[in-house]
Amino acid sequence: TQLLEQSPQFLSIQEGENLTVYCNSSSVFSSLQWYRQEPGEGPVLLVTVVTGGEVKKLKRLTFQFGDARKDSSLHITAAQPGDTGLYLCAGGSGNTGKLIFGQGTTLQVKP
């Protein structure tokens, strides 16, 4: 059974601080996605990484896929209150379309 361990599960920081969220597995994934979910809404895709060692940037967010495609990280620079939400990593395997989600990280950025 493939599992994704996401940490930390809860993070409360002050505006302007940096943070990193980790997503780890013992399994190899063909791709890994990061989603952000706000209350009352479905998850919204932030990025997909598919190549081992790949780094993608989305404004103040930096995503990295591990060389072995078993882990990923999300780094936020100078967090803002608008970054508050639930961040989810999800791994995809082959062509099934199925996603395995990590436990999620609830981020609270205080002004």
Next chain:
Amino acid sequence: SAVISQKPSRDICQRGTSLTIQCQVDSQVTMMFWYRQQPGQSLTLIATANQGSEATYESGFVIDKFPISRPNLTFSTLTVSNMSPEDSSIYLCSVDPLLLGKGNTEAFFGQGTRLTVV
């Protein structure tokens, strides 16, 4: 991307009753999925809704409890049957419009249905 409309957005139901959730997509998609998100938890895949055939259920989920229909490439329903308070969750429909043998998965989600069973 794909625009996914899910309804109802929320409902409060009596135990023992059933609720059918609808998912409508603005374009034809091959893969549609139903997920459950229990309070304060992450998402768990319930089943893959297959067009023209029976849904494929994940371990721990059965057709009698969660019957699914997929009459065409833009629409699916999930029914939560004989509900109990433990079924109180957010139910989410998702699609992967890019999955056409490319090996990558990029899911798009509806806004979810928040179900409370009393």
